[in-house]
Amino acid sequence: MAPSRFVVGIDLGTTNSALAYVDTGAAEPAHVQSFAIPQVVNPGAVEERPLLPSFLYLPGDGEQPAGALKLPWDGNRDYAVGEFARNFGSQVPTRLVASAKSWLGHAGVDRKSAILPFRAPENVKCISPVEAATRILKHLAEAWNASMAKVPDHRLELQEIVLTVPASFDAMARDLTVEAAKAAGFDQLTLLEEPQAAFYSWLDSLGDGWRKDVQVGDLVLVADVGGGTTDFTLIEVGEEAGNLALTRLAVGDHLLLGGDNMDLALAHTAAAGLAKTGTKLDANQMLQLTYGCRAAKEFLLADSTRQSAPVTVLGKGRSVIGGSIKYDLPRADVEKVLIDGFFPDCARDAEPVKARAGGLQELGLPYVADAAVTRHLASFLHRQAEALANRERPGKKKKSDSTLPTAVLFNGGVFKSDALRNRLMQVVNGWAKSSKADAARVLAGADLDQAVAKGAAYYGLVRRGQGIRIRGGTARAYYIGVETAAPAVPGLTPPIKALCVAPFGMEEGTEADLPKQEFGLVVGEEAEFRFLGSTLRRDDKAGTVVDEWEEQIEELTPMRVTLDGKGRQVVPVHLHSKVTEVGQLELWCLSRDGKQRWKLEYNVRG
Numbered sequence: 001m002a003p004s005r006f007v008v009g010i011d012l013g014t015t016n017s018a019l020a021y022v023d024t025g026a027a028e029p030a031h032v033q034s035f036a037i038p039q040v041v042n043p044g045a046v047e048e049r050p051l052l053p054s055f056l057y058l059p060g061d062g063e064q065p066a067g068a069l070k071l072p073w074d075g076n077r078d079y080a081v082g083e084f085a086r087n088f089g090s091q092v093p094t095r096l097v098a099s100a101k102s103w104l105g106h107a108g109v110d111r112k113s114a115i116l117p118f119r120a121p122e123n124v125k126c127i128s129p130v131e132a133a134t135r136i137l138k139h140l141a142e143a144w145n146a147s148m149a150k151v152p153d154h155r156l157e158l159q160e161i162v163l164t165v166p167a168s169f170d171a172m173a174r175d176l177t178v179e180a181a182k183a184a185g186f187d188q189l190t191l192l193e194e195p196q197a198a199f200y201s202w203l204d205s206l207g208d209g210w211r212k213d214v215q216v217g218d219l220v221l222v223a224d225v226g227g228g229t230t231d232f233t234l235i236e237v238g239e240e241a242g243n244l245a246l247t248r249l250a251v252g253d254h255l256l257l258g259g260d261n262m263d264l265a266l267a268h269t270a271a272a273g274l275a276k277t278g279t280k281l282d283a284n285q286m287l288q289l290t291y292g293c294r295a296a297k298e299f300l301l302a303d304s305t306r307q308s309a310p311v312t313v314l315g316k317g318r319s320v321i322g323g324s325i326k327y328d329l330p331r332a333d334v335e336k337v338l339i340d341g342f343f344p345d346c347a348r349d350a351e352p353v354k355a356r357a358g359g360l361q362e363l364g365l366p367y368v369a370d371a372a373v374t375r376h377l378a379s380f381l382h383r384q385a386e387a388l389a390n391r392e393r394p395g396k397k398k399k400s401d402s403t404l405p406t407a408v409l410f411n412g413g414v415f416k417s418d419a420l421r422n423r424l425m426q427v428v429n430g431w432a433k434s435s436k437a438d439a440a441r442v443l444a445g446a447d448l449d450q451a452v453a454k455g456a457a458y459y460g461l462v463r464r465g466q467g468i469r470i471r472g473g474t475a476r477a478y479y480i481g482v483e484t485a486a487p488a489v490p491g492l493t494p495p496i497k498a499l500c501v502a503p504f505g506m507e508e509g510t511e512a513d514l515p516k517q518e519f520g521l522v523v524g525e526e527a528e529f530r531f532l533g534s535t536l537r538r539d540d541k542a543g544t545v546v547d548e549w550e551e552q553i554e555e556l557t558p559m560r561v562t563l564d565g566k567g568r569q570v571v572p573v574h575l576h577s578k579v580t581e582v583g584q585l586e587l588w589c590l591s592r593d594g595k596q597r598w599k600l601e602y603n604v605r606g
Helices: 083-089 100-104 129-147 171-183 194-213 259-275 283-301 331-342 373-389 418-434 451-463
Strands: 006-011 016-023 032-034 037-042 045-049 160-165 189-193 219-225 230-240 243-251 308-313 325-330 407-411 477-483 496-502 511-523 526-529 531-534 559-562 569-579 585-591 597-601
Touching (some): 016 129, 037 083, 037 129, 083 283, 100 171, 129 171, 160 194, 171 189, 194 230, 194 243, 194 451, 219 373, 230 373, 243 373, 259 283, 283 308, 325 331, 373 418, 496 511, 496 585
Parallel strands (some): 006 160, 160 189, 219 407
Antiparallel strands (some): 006 016, 016 032, 037 045, 219 230, 308 325, 477 496, 511 569
């Protein structure tokens, strides 16, 4: 199949989505461009915007005049995606689908069930997180096709697409993202971690000049704090055949911590200010206030000269105008809440506070208990310290500085604030000073709104042999649990050994065979397969068996499946693993005679 004319990068963001592309058939040298996205901005008005807010508004019957939500490619659209959805939906939050990507990564709910908008009343027709993601991606496809597809071969569905996901997304969340993308019509699809995409964008923006900004031995921290998640990634600068080489060494845990948390914190601050004047808000008004604080925060962070931002909440009475509640959110309050609450100074060995779990909990998003980004960063670096210290770092003589970043690349809308970037650097360089290490520097030039989409498009070129590639592969080692053969003991279950089937850093599109080890595979009845993962064990090979694994390997969500067979049997098999181009783990179980084979995909199966 001939390469597509366009290479497209898509950032499916929690708060905003973006699309960038490279026209490989253009007369001038190929370069990454942003795509302006047509969307409804007011009833009956469609305009282009550089970003597509990742919000869906689901109006009630007869709520919007006929044609109010129409698009150039769909005159009967009965829902809205983008700017109008965000702005109008913030006043009617029970009909607003927000943070769909966070729900997509939430293993505690059925992500294919119609659960959004969260807390919607019974008369609202809801959709699933997968469907929400599909509709956002479909809007991008339809917008592209209306603007760019002058000939059928240029339709977005036929282009090579790189879609980004949080580095900390596990295999199931990635699989659901792929499912949403395929439902939107994308078949030529590759997944890329968002922090890597941000780094690729930085490389692209500097051209060959990036080699002047980093040196052999550098350890670059990509600090990515977006609307819904916090992601940390470490990239090492090494040397290969006399040239600089880049390797992704580590990624952090999936942390539901970001702009959504900050908006809620600001809303409570504003509610406390209103309470002093005798104004008490109900639950629906608090939702409105939270969305209003998001807009106020973005307004203030975009311009350091602004000293306050207005927030408006609809009153409870019939008079919408006369009953509106207004509050002026001061910049000083915003910076105090965000800096002291989310980026406090802390020790290098600090750990996030772990709250005691309540016996009964609301089935909402599993936000982290500790809002301090800096403590989560300290914990991430501390947990990776042993693996990093044991790694030979070219160009570094001291052990004391081998686990601290020497450079920081910021990503995510939260870091539009100078104050927040400065505070994070202050904390990191405080750790460096206490360790007698060199201070870290900031890698300038990041486009915080478009970096992920642009970096994804650039990576599409890298896959075609153009540009600089970051080596890394899988962000963790993957294991499958093997039940130990042991006599039955009352009250005890047989212990589980962890068998490595995909080593840390296994590249997409590569395979590993385990022919010397044979196991019994249960077929013909439902069986549970326990998958495990580790970001710490970097030296395990395919076939390594770990007996005592609890300290460094964590158990992931198990899979229950019935494999084909004539009645219940235990079939001797050996294993063969593969990491696909979209980053999914396939585990093949091959019978002794080679005539039968069963495939386990680490994804959701009901």
